[in-house]
Amino acid sequence: MTMQRARPSLPSDDKRWKIVNATMRRTGYAEHALIEALHSVQDAFGFLDEDAMIFVADSLDLPLSKVFGVATFYHLFMLKPQGRHSCVVCTGTACYIQGAGALIEGLEQRFGVNPGETTEDGALSVMTARCVGACGLAPAVVIDRQVSGKLDSNALNAKLEQEIAQ
Amino acid sequence: MNVDDLEELADKHREEYAAVKTEIRVCTAASCQSSGALPVLEALTTGCDASDHAGCCVKQVGCMGLCSAGPLVAIAAKDAPLDQAQIYRDVAATDAPEILTSAKTGTPMERLHCPTEMPFFARQQRIVLENSGIVDPNSFKGYVALGGYHAMVHALTEMTPAEVIAEVTTSGLRGRGGGGYPTGLKWSTVAKMPATQKYVICNADEGDPGAFMDRAILESDPHRVLEGMAMAAYAIGANKGFVYIRAEYPLAVERLKTAIRKAKRAGFIGHHICETEFNFDIEIRLGAGAFVCGEETALMASIEGGRGQPRPRPPYPAESGLWGHPTLINNVETYANIAPIVREGGDWFAGIGTERSKGTKVFALAGAICNTGLIEVPMGTPLRDIIEAIGGGIPGGKAFKAVQTGGPSGGCIPEAHLDIPVDYDSLKTLGTIMGSGGMIVMDETSSMVEVARFFMEFCMSESCGKCIPCRAGTAQMHGLLDRIVKGEAGRQDLALLEELCEVVQATSLCGLGQTAPNPVLSTLRYFRAEYEQRLLEQAA
Ligand SMILES: Cc1cc2nc3c(=O)[nH]c(=O)nc-3n(C[C@H](O)[C@H](O)[C@H](O)COP(=O)(O)O)c2cc1C
Ligand code: SF4
Ligand code: FES
Ligand code: FES
Numbered sequence: 157m158t159m160q161r162a163r164p165s166l167p168s169d170d171k172r173w174k175i176v177n178a179t180m181r182r183t184g185y186a187e188h189a190l191i192e193a194l195h196s197v198q199d200a201f202g203f204l205d206e207d208a209m210i211f212v213a214d215s216l217d218l219p220l221s222k223v224f225g226v227a228t229f230y231h232l233f234m235l236k237p238q239g240r241h242s243c244v245v246c247t248g249t250a251c252y253i254q255g256a257g258a259l260i261e262g263l264e265q266r267f268g269v270n271p272g273e274t275t276e277d278g279a280l281s282v283m284t285a286r287c288v289g290a291c292g293l294a295p296a297v298v299i300d301r302q303v304s305g306k307l308d309s310n311a312l313n314a315k316l317e318q319e320i321a322q
Numbered sequence: 323m324n325v326d327d328l329e330e331l332a333d334k335h336r337e338e339y340a341a342v343k344t345e346i347r348v349c350t351a352a353s354c355q356s357s358g359a360l361p362v363l364e365a366l367t368t369g370c371d372a373s374d375h376a377g378c379c380v381k382q383v384g385c386m387g388l389c390s391a392g393p394l395v396a397i398a399a400k401d402a403p404l405d406q407a408q409i410y411r412d413v414a415a416t417d418a419p420e421i422l423t424s425a426k427t428g429t430p431m432e433r434l435h436c437p438t439e440m441p442f443f444a445r446q447q448r449i450v451l452e453n454s455g456i457v458d459p460n461s462f463k464g465y466v467a468l469g470g471y472h473a474m475v476h477a478l479t480e481m482t483p484a485e486v487i488a489e490v491t492t493s494g495l496r497g498r499g500g501g502g503y504p505t506g507l508k509w510s511t512v513a514k515m516p517a518t519q520k521y522v523i524c525n526a527d528e529g530d531p532g533a534f535m536d537r538a539i540l541e542s543d544p545h546r547v548l549e550g551m552a553m554a555a556y557a558i559g560a561n562k563g564f565v566y567i568r569a570e571y572p573l574a575v576e577r578l579k580t581a582i583r584k585a586k587r588a589g590f591i592g593h594h595i596c597e598t599e600f601n602f603d604i605e606i607r608l609g610a611g612a613f614v615c616g617e618e619t620a621l622m623a624s625i626e627g628g629r630g631q632p633r634p635r636p637p638y639p640a641e642s643g644l645w646g647h648p649t650l651i652n653n654v655e656t657y658a659n660i661a662p663i664v665r666e667g668g669d670w671f672a673g674i675g676t677e678r679s680k681g682t683k684v685f686a687l688a689g690a691i692c693n694t695g696l697i698e699v700p701m702g703t704p705l706r707d708i709i710e711a712i713g714g715g716i717p718g719g720k721a722f723k724a725v726q727t728g729g730p731s732g733g734c735i736p737e738a739h740l741d742i743p744v745d746y747d748s749l750k751t752l753g754t755i756m757g758s759g760g761m762i763v764m765d766e767t768s769s770m771v772e773v774a775r776f777f778m779e780f781c782m783s784e785s786c787g788k789c790i791p792c793r794a795g796t797a798q799m800h801g802l803l804d805r806i807v808k809g810e811a812g813r814q815d816l817a818l819l820e821e822l823c824e825v826v827q828a829t830s831l832c833g834l835g836q837t838a839p840n841p842v843l844s845t846l847r848y849f850r851a852e853y854e855q856r857l858l859e860q861a862a
Contacts (some may be wrong), residue, residue: 184502186627187626187627188626188627189627190627190628191607191608191610191624191627192607192608194610195569195608195610206563206851210328222628225629226627226629228629228633229612229629229630229786230610230611230612230630231610232569232570232610232611233610233611247531248532248654248764249529249531249689249726249729249760249776249777250531250532250688250689250690250694250762251532252776253688253689253690253762253764253768254689254690285570285611286529286531286611286613286780286784287528287531287532287533287534287570287725288570288573289352289353289528289532289534289537289570289571290353290356290389290391290534291389291532291533291686291688291694292353292389292534292536292688292694292695293353293356293357293389293390294688294689294694296356298375302356303352303355304355304356305353305356306356321673
């Protein structure tokens with residue numbers, strides 16, 4: 157007979173925890189579903205904080221160090237809160253050849269942030285990715301999950317200003 | 323269910339669309355969606371009313387190849403291949419009425435016309451992409467109506483597992499994920515393992531930055547990949563499969579999920595597939611942005627929920643893979659080749675391509691080239707044809723400088739070698755590799771030293787850190803390249819760089835480290851002068 161292990165209670169009454177919990181339940185709280193669980197935390201909250209990692213570790217019966225080790229290994233997982241808007245500049249080969257570097261420089265000049273940083277007012281996070289699969293539109297950027305291509309630095313900055321103003 | 327029953331089912335699905343004479347196909351793969359395909363689809367769908375446009379139907383399809391000219395819309399007779407279609411480029415929602423009129427009257431419109439006689443379309447041979455841009459990727463029925471799952475049902479009901487493997491072996495198919503390992507050989511190794519639990523994995527991590535073949539296949543014709551995986555599972559005796567796909571490809575993930583759900587509901591995946599004794603279930607696993615997870619042992623560690631770090635081989639996955647069980651791992655495009663091989667026979671496939679590289683290869687053309695997009699050509703096609711004829715040459719009147727193949731593990735090929743046939747072995751003699759099929763073209767404005775630094779920066783940040791030669795070596799090499807680019811390095815630095823290349827190549831644990839020096843070595847081989855020009859003039 158297998159004993160049902162007690163699951164930890166949700167960290168708060170924030171509804172989003174229920175989504176995270178549902179993901180883990182669906183995979184039978186299996187150890188190997190750790191990455192799925194972290195994806196669902198990030199989808200729900202935008203980043204992984206310590207509470208979330210403790211909750212996931214308890215739920216899947218894993219040491220916190222393992223959860224932390226996995227969370228820090230993968231580039232997509234964010235351990236800090238992100239800005240209200242995000243701009244991911246593709247730095248894959250096609251985009252590099254077509255001028256991704258100039259886009260990053262332009263962002264730095266206009267918004268004062270480097271890749272991996274968020275503006276002080278929390279409006280914009282700038283990130284990089286290795287190929288977003290739209291190489292035909294190089295240089296590609298992903299603004300709030302929408303892919304845009306063939307923008308030059310001025311057009312990109314203008315587009316972001318518009319997004320932020322809205 | 324046998325082949326005749328499937329044919330009956332296909333007929334039934336075809337009948338549902340018997341009234342359709344003309345298809346208005348809208349590419350809604352990721353690249354065209356980014357250029358605005360969805361509003362075009364909506365405008366066409368609302369504009370195409372049944373009474374006024376009898377016999378016309380608006381249909382979502384996958385990639386037609388010329389992604390940089392998207393959104394693309396094609397008008398074609400039902401099920402007609404791409405080169406017999408009328409293709410329109412750079413379409414906007416406001417063009418919908420004109421397109422609908424041309425579909426109705428059959429008179430092509432001049433504006434937006436994209437000639438299919440151009441080499442880009444005419445010179446391709448589509449096997450892997452035969453349905454791409456024709457079938458609706460979200461439609462199980464549409465796939466069956468085009469003859470989909472015929473190969474699988476034939477294999478399950480009329481062939482033994484050994485016969486399936488024999489067909490794949492005869493075809494001469496080699497892995498499309500980069501290594502080029504003979505697929506038949508890999509399958510028979512896993513098949514021979516006595517274990518009862520075995521796994522099949524589809525590698526859809528597509529980490530080479532600048533390559534998008536696998537994404538396009540999954541977004542355009544996902545059932546074909548599932549069909550290939552199911553035949554592989556049958557051949558080796560597995561009952562469970564995983565598709566490991568990058569999280570950066572949300573549309574491919576969504577379409578794959580839909581395909582799995584529909585195939586399951588129709589009984590083509592799951593228990594007693596098509597009423598046979600064969601069970602096979604498929605699950606999706608998302609990556610989380612780590613290039614090294616494309617390496618097979620790292621990928622399996624990631625599926626198991628851990629850090630994606632490679633481990634030494636042997637044991638190979640064929641002996642001890644997922645959770646220690648024998649595991650077959652192949653690339654998306656490799657699986658996509660299986661259905662035509664089983665359908666047409668291994669001999670047919672072996673008749674295409676060259677002596678040691680059979681079949682066709684899908685390439686993603688990008689960088690400084692006129693026709694950016696996806697192409698499929700027979701192995702052995704001269705590189706010059708791909709760049710100049712199919713790719714349309716270099717834009718802006720600039721001169722060609724080099725083409726990079728094989729991504730961070732590959733190298734650059736200069737003008738002098740453009741006449742080489744593209745196959746696994748020829749590329750190797752030039753110090754590069756076929757890789758998964760990314761081709762990045764560079765014009766005279768690209769600096770080769772900077773390109774080498776770019777790839778080294780990539781390998782440095784993607785190194786998993788498990789072994790020292792790669793972790794420390796890539797950082798040192800990057801530092802040296804950076805100093806050369808900035809004109810701060812001397813002759814002894816270049817010598818040190820070359821020495822490091824050898825050490826890292828020889829002593830790294832996995833393919834990432836072993837091949838990280840390749841872009842440096844290949845640019846040194848063909849563009850050494852560019853390095854030397856940047857050195858400080860000091861005698862060694
Ligand atoms: C660093 C590294 C990254 C790799 N990335 C991929 C990849 O993104 N996709 C892929 O199919 N194979 C990739 N491979 C090759 C796989 O390890 C494996 O050989 C391949 O999936 C086998 O499939 P195939 O025989 O069908 O080519 C990579 C290998 C290395 C060393
Ligand atoms: S060669 Fe690099 S990526 Fe591969 S195991 Fe060693 S450190 Fe990790
Ligand atoms: S390299 Fe930027 S989208 Fe592929
Ligand atoms: S994505 Fe539409 S043609 Fe390639």
